[in-house]
Amino acid sequence: MPELNARPTAVAVLRGNFTGTVLSGLETYGRAMRVGAEAARVGAVDLVRGRLPIKELLGQAWFLITVTAIPGILMAVPFGVIVSAQVGNIVHQLGANSLIGAAGGLGVIKQGAPLATGLLLGGAGAAAIAADLGARTIREEVDALRVMGIDPIERLVVPRVFAMVMIAPLLNILIIAVGVVAGYVVAIVALGVTPGSYWNSFGSFATMTDVWVSLIKSVLFGLLVAVISCQRGLEARGGPRGVADGVNAAVILSVVSIAVINVLITQVVAMFLPTRLA
Template identity: 35%
Template sequence: MQQTKYFIFYFFERLFKTLWHLLNFAGGSVALLLNSVRAIFTPPFYFGLFVEQCYKLGLRSCSLVFITALSTGFVMSLQFGYGLERFGGKLYVPKVVGMSIMRELGPVLTCLMLAGRVGSGIAAEIGSMNVTQQIDAIRALGTDPIKRIVVPRVLAMLLMAPLLTVFADLVGIGGGMIISMSELNINPDFYIYEGITSLKVTDFTFGVTKTFLFGLLISVTGCYYGLRTTGGTQGVGQATNYAVVTSSILIVIFDFILTKLFWILEKI
């Protein structure tokens, strides 16, 4: 009986803490986003910092995105190739691979990889700056941490997440073609022709449009947890962990919401 009471108490305590944490995150990240939007449109503008972040967060993620997209293309082609062969549908591989990569796997896997690499990097860097009082120093020197730290990262992710997704789409479809050619004996000209004719512009645009939101989620979440870091190196580790987990979950949830929304829009 005593153990049951303890379990119920523990369960509700955890539930309350999680809800409180979620509410704090929702309020804090929205406030951070609004402050960032205001900062984007008021001088001074730090274009150099934006370019630097595009390089650090975007260009330096190319190899990671390349490997992920290529492997995905390989796997999709193999799975659909051998799977559909049983029903005599091997020739649908270009359509299925192209559409699933364009609409879903390209944007989501790219942004999940970015959540891991970029989200953790942002949270760790800002968190370290916070615990070593560098964020306080930015304020004490009469400058705005939102403008100097948050805005360049948010803008860089808004630009780089869609660009990297386009890159991932191309690499993924290319990877699918390599396997189709070598393992499934599908002619590459047929693969390209089928890929181009069966895909619609909306398959591409809807996939890429999602990544603007995903990029925003990754950068704002990373900045939010970084700026809230307390408690030294342990706090930095915790902030990094929270940033990756939260942004990954948000990507998955918003992916469903946007996918549903886009299909509704497409049917209208």
């Protein structure tokens, strides 16, 4: 009898935990989307009226460059090498070495560069923004802004969102360039592909549409990271421990969101814009 009575209780506890986790996650995303919509509205109004805090925006953009540029280069090299090495070995066994440039280049442009950009921004960028806004929140600086009639979204969130969206495509281009060059070196040195064959196949399959899709993905990833990290920072509670929890949540939510959005975009692009000869 005690075991029979304990089973429904355990099931109820598990169901309650699962439901609470799912609902909490949906509520968090809902609040983040609300912050994003408010930032987009305020940013558009300030842009039209010429009231954007340019100094704060440029400061945030420069900070993001300093924390992501070098790691971006270090991530781009392995991406280019791994794609060329793995795909190149398979293509080499099939006797189609002339396609290594196309496979390696498209792999970096379509997946490697935007994913590396999103992961860098979701790691270093999200942590920095969430920590900064979280520290301001627990020091009651955000409440002080509201008391003075200053909108925290306009003063703190909008510059960071604009800076992240501005830096994301630049970082994406940097990673594409370094990744393609790294793949080229591996193909030439390790796989015996001729330079002309590599660039000819790369130019035959890679199009500007692929580059634009990659840039759009990086911009969406940057926007998503900025909104999530700002929302977690503004909701930090409970002192330094709350700031640490907010930073951790911002990084995890950013990375998971980037992975999900990337799968959806990849499927849509594959349906409407399939790979073809340039």
